[in-house]
Amino acid sequence: MTDKFFEGFKRFKTSYFGDDSALYASMKEGQPAKTLMIACSDSRVDPAILTDCDPGDLFTVRNVANLVPPCESHGDYHGTSSALEFAVNHLKVENIIIMGHANCGGIKALWDDDGSTQSQFIHPWVRMAERAKRRVKATMSDLPASQQLKACEQEAVLESLQNLLTFPWIAEKVEAGTLRLHGWYFDLAEGELLNFDPKSKQFKNVI
Numbered sequence: 001m002t003d004k005f006f007e008g009f010k011r012f013k014t015s016y017f018g019d020d021s022a023l024y025a026s027m028k029e030g031q032p033a034k035t036l037m038i039a040c041s042d043s044r045v046d047p048a049i050l051t052d053c054d055p056g057d058l059f060t061v062r063n064v065a066n067l068v069p070p071c072e073s074h075g076d077y078h079g080t081s082s083a084l085e086f087a088v089n090h091l092k093v094e095n096i097i098i099m100g101h102a103n104c105g106g107i108k109a110l111w112d113d114d115g116s117t118q119s120q121f122i123h124p125w126v127r128m129a130e131r132a133k134r135r136v137k138a139t140m141s142d143l144p145a146s147q148q149l150k151a152c153e154q155e156a157v158l159e160s161l162q163n164l165l166t167f168p169w170i171a172e173k174v175e176a177g178t179l180r181l182h183g184w185y186f187d188l189a190e191g192e193l194l195n196f197d198p199k200s201k202q203f204k205n206v207i
């Protein structure tokens with residue numbers, strides 16, 4: 001199985017360390033990324049593959065259901081928050097993109113949870129987006145279940161965008177206009193990428 005990955009690395013090495021090695025040569029001292037992408041761990045939604053990016057383009061955080069927690073100081077192990085801090089305060093990224101996706105297992109776990117589902121880490125984590133689920137249940141309960149779930153996946157992106165603003169150093173930069181926040185949704189069933197338009201409050205096809 002790992003042979004597939006070693007063969008892939010050979011092709012990567014030929015591409016980036018062969019005749020044209022300027023890209024990595026230019027990045028030896030540091031990464032130039034000016035965009036932070038927060039995406040799901042799901043194997044079908046790799047941000048660099050979806051956007052055909054080069055190494056150095058995207059600073060990426062991937063977690064279950066592409067969630068951003070609110071700014072909290074209790075506890076010690078803040079993986080997503082520490083990546084936010086590094087990207088915003090050290091790399092000084094100019095854009096943060098949260099990319100949700102269709103058929104997300106993490107959001108499905110949230111959706112199906114009646115509050116009593118037990119898992120060691122997954123449910124406590126995805127319940128972070130409980131408000132998104134409640135909004136959908138309150139306003140769209142007459143829609144088919146699949147549409148409600150899709151709406152929940154999109155609402156969870158909006159919830160995470162709100163949580164970004166609870167970090168004071170993010171809110172300050174957004175206010176100053178030096179940092180922009182974006183909500184995306186990759187519909188892997190349709191092969192479409194949608195971008196949230198704050199004016200119309202709708203996710204719109206980017207192509």
Ligand SMILES: [Zn+2]
Pocket residue numbers: 040041042064065066101103104105106107
């Ligand atoms: Zn997912």
